[in-house]
Amino acid sequence: MPQSAYAPGPRERTVRDTQGNVLQVPADWSLLPPGDAGLTRRVKAAGKYLAVQEKKGRRMFSRGVWAPTATIRKIKSELDAERSTDAYAKKQQAAAARRDKQQAEYVEDFFGAVVAFLDFHPDYAGLSNRLAKAVTTHATPVGSGTVARTQRIPIERRAESAVIAWMRHQTTAYDTMTIPRVKGKRREVRRMLAQRSKEVLHQYRVGREISRSCPLRAALSAQSVR
Secondary structure (H helix, E strand, C coil): CCCCEECCCCCCHHHHCCCCCCCCCEEEEEEEECCCCCHHHHHHHHHCCCEEEECCCEEEEEEEEEEEEHHHHHHHHHHHHHCCCCCHHHHHHHHHHHHHHHHHHHHHHHHHHHHHHHHHCCCHHHHHHHHHHHHHHHCCCCCCCCCCCCCCCCCHHHHHHHHHHHHHHCCCCHHHHCCCCCCCCCHHHHHHHHHHHHHHHHHCCCCCCCCCCCCCHHHHHHHHHH
């Protein structure tokens, strides 16, 4: 069988290929659930397999890998033995420390990129830092799935998109809006709200006197008392 991604089939032990054909999984194969990346990589490298993925909205989720049962058992046994050694434990600890360091550095860099994008007047430096911290805290956790975690665009654009997204959810009624299920309508609403957010940010950049009822101030105040 070809080694590519398949969709779940209509019945147990079936998959659907890109042409819509339903294929029966061999009787001596088992489904390796997602969750253990190391085991999955080794099973894929060992020979034939069927990777199952399912699209939910715009995201693709792994539903596991079908592969010969004997292959999965053999590789799992070898991997379990390897993972029980002191050398493996030390390797994992070093890797975790390295990831933590990289994450801390990224959070710091992202916070700086947000502050640079905001570019508030000195009179609003305190509010700028509070907003940058709120956006960074929301956007940077590993696995958050936010635009801050993508590597496809420069960090400056990630910072801008994260600020606009945060303001859309915290300073507008977007989350409670009833948006017609018409193609392009949600994108249109998001563009409109993004423009409003940019107008609010502009007021802070030029240093104008801003009402205490400003939605941005209100959102930050609400967060500070939680």
